[in-house]
Amino acid sequence: MDEALLRSLTPSVIGVLVRRGADFAAAEDAVQEALIEALRVWPADPPRDPKGWLVTVAWRKFLDATRADAARRRREDLVEDQPPPGPAPATDDTLQLYFLCAHPSLTPASAVALTLRAVGGLTTRQIAEAYLVPEATMAQRISRAKRTVSGVRFDRPGDVATVLRVLYLVFNEGYSGDVDLAAEAIRLTRQLAAVIDHPEVSGLLALMLLHHARRAARTAPDGSLVPLAEQDRGLWDTALIAEGVAILQAALARDRLGEFQAQAAVAALHCDAPTAEETDWVQIVEWYDELVRLTDSPVVRLNRAVAVGEADGPRAGLAALAALDDSLPRHPAVAAYLHERDGDPRTAARLYAEAADRAPHLAERDHLTRQAARLNALLRRSAESASSAEDR
Amino acid sequence: MAKYLLLKHYRGAPAAVNNVPMDRWTPEEISAHVQYMRDFADRLEKSGEYVGGEALAPEGTWVRYDGEGRPPVTDGPFAETKDLIAGWMVIDVDSYERAVELAGELSAAPGAGGEPIHEWLELRPFLAPQPTIDECHG
Numbered sequence A: 001m002d003e004a005l006l007r008s009l010t011p012s013v014i015g016v017l018v019r020r021g022a023d024f025a026a027a028e029d030a031v032q033e034a035l036i037e038a039l040r041v042w043p044a045d046p047p048r049d050p051k052g053w054l055v056t057v058a059w060r061k062f063l064d065a066t067r068a069d070a071a072r073r074r075r076e077d078l079v080e081d082q083p084p085p086g087p088a089p090a091t092d093d094t095l096q097l098y099f100l101c102a103h104p105s106l107t108p109a110s111a112v113a114l115t116l117r118a119v120g121g122l123t124t125r126q127i128a129e130a131y132l133v134p135e136a137t138m139a140q141r142i143s144r145a146k147r148t149v150s151g152v153r154f155d156r157p158g159d160v161a162t163v164l165r166v167l168y169l170v171f172n173e174g175y176s177g178d179v180d181l182a183a184e185a186i187r188l189t190r191q192l193a194a195v196i197d198h199p200e201v202s203g204l205l206a207l208m209l210l211h212h213a214r215r216a217a218r219t220a221p222d223g224s225l226v227p228l229a230e231q232d233r234g235l236w237d238t239a240l241i242a243e244g245v246a247i248l249q250a251a252l253a254r255d256r257l258g259e260f261q262a263q264a265a266v267a268a269l270h271c272d273a274p275t276a277e278e279t280d281w282v283q284i285v286e287w288y289d290e291l292v293r294l295t296d297s298p299v300v301r302l303n304r305a306v307a308v309g310e311a312d313g314p315r316a317g318l319a320a321l322a323a324l325d326d327s328l329p330r331h332p333a334v335a336a337y338l339h340e341r342d343g344d345p346r347t348a349a350r351l352y353a354e355a356a357d358r359a360p361h362l363a364e365r366d367h368l369t370r371q372a373a374r375l376n377a378l379l380r381r382s383a384e385s386a387s388s389a390e391d392r
Numbered sequence B: 001m002a003k004y005l006l007l008k009h010y011r012g013a014p015a016a017v018n019n020v021p022m023d024r025w026t027p028e029e030i031s032a033h034v035q036y037m038r039d040f041a042d043r044l045e046k047s048g049e050y051v052g053g054e055a056l057a058p059e060g061t062w063v064r065y066d067g068e069g070r071p072p073v074t075d076g077p078f079a080e081t082k083d084l085i086a087g088w089m090v091i092d093v094d095s096y097e098r099a100v101e102l103a104g105e106l107s108a109a110p111g112a113g114g115e116p117i118h119e120w121l122e123l124r125p126f127l128a129p130q131p132t133i134d135e136c137h138g
Helices: A003-019 A024-041 A050-072 A090-101 A108-119 A124-130 A135-148 A160-173 A181-195 A199-212 A238-252 A259-272 A281-295 A298-312 A314-322 A331-341 A345-358 A362-391 B027-046 B096-107
Strands: B002-011 B050-055 B062-064 B073-075 B084-093 B122-125
Touching (some): A003 A024, A003 A181, A024 A050, A024 A135, A108 A124, A108 A135, A108 A160, A108 A181, A362 B027, B002 B096, B027 B050, B096 B122
Antiparallel strands (some): B050 B084
8 A cells, every 4th residue: 555645645635624614623633534544444445546535534534523523512503515625726735734733833742743643644653653652642742732723724824934843853853663754754845845935945855865865874783873974975875965965956046045955055065075084174164154144053053163173173173162051962072072183082081971971862872982982992001001111 | 460660770779790880891892782782672572571661861850849839949960979760671571580580681781891790770560550359358
């Protein structure tokens, strides 16, 4: 069964139900039930017209739920007949759904869950598995989110920036569960790019593709993290890189720079270097300068300090770092790296151990502990050879 | 079946036999340790005895209610002397003996020099939910 097709039809089927008069929450529930039924029935009995099948089943589910509701409330005056389909094309429905599911009144976690269900066509169970929470918890999060947006008009244009933030969050969650959220984020961003023409949508899509292209090289066979400089660049996906670069170049040519385009430009410069030594750090620093101008984010400044360290030497990097708050996440890791490059393994080892204590991810913590261990072993060896030289 | 919580401590447990901090191991020894832990969890999953497990960051905060309309009081970071949990694993096994056997295996994870750490792990039985039989035949 083509699950990707099933999922890609979800937003337009919700749109059909909404135009027939269902409110968003009821339409979304009905389509979710139809999806679950499709997953059950389609493998043995695939429909000739998948979208028609989904619309019919979802509409029936909606009517059943409405009747049950009405019976409960002793009101029998609800829609019985199928109203004619409205005139709006499916692409508008899809775009409206993106806006609604990323509505600013939603918390990021709710917006992510609702987007994955209503736009992505994932089942509650799949979303729960991807975020490692119980299914009942995820179901509650989604129904609360739907109540929050219940008063929002479906036909108002939203802010594309909020949608991009939600998709970026999904991408960053990666692939811990059964569902590959990074791949899902790319699919949803592609689908968004098909219905709205916006350079930052292209920027985000390019950014995701360029990061995704390096995924196979990012983890060693034993599961440990491989930093960019040590990756086997032969494992990078050149087709994804080419696609990402092309999308980015077309976006940049429109001269409406935004943070995702600038981040993608940094990623593209890394992808463009045949070896780590050939990386164009000077240009990367320039892109970070743009990013500081666009976002004024301390995390961007931290990344910029790394790039300055590579472009102008570790002392310059440490000077850039000195201006930043050392409680920033990854600050000790950056400091450790720059101190090691500056020829001070003792300070670097201490900072790597501190960085490991503060690491937000298990794989990152193991990696940083290994770095501390590597330097401590080096220091032990040089202390031993110094003392054996004295003995002689 | 009975559920048990296995607790690993950063601090507060009796000293391990092979008690060398991880950043003093070689990188290869760290890799071997990580692999052992992963294999252990995989094996338990296959035997149908694994429920869940996660590692915890070493920092944390005490929090308590401070009365109506007031924000909670926080106290942190933890003092150096505080008992500090590094991670937990929940297993569902047939007997106490099986739980002890598994905790022993986990404690044998390799550390410095590739030798077992002999780390002390805390093993805690869960209180079962309410019983289904309410007659007490003495």
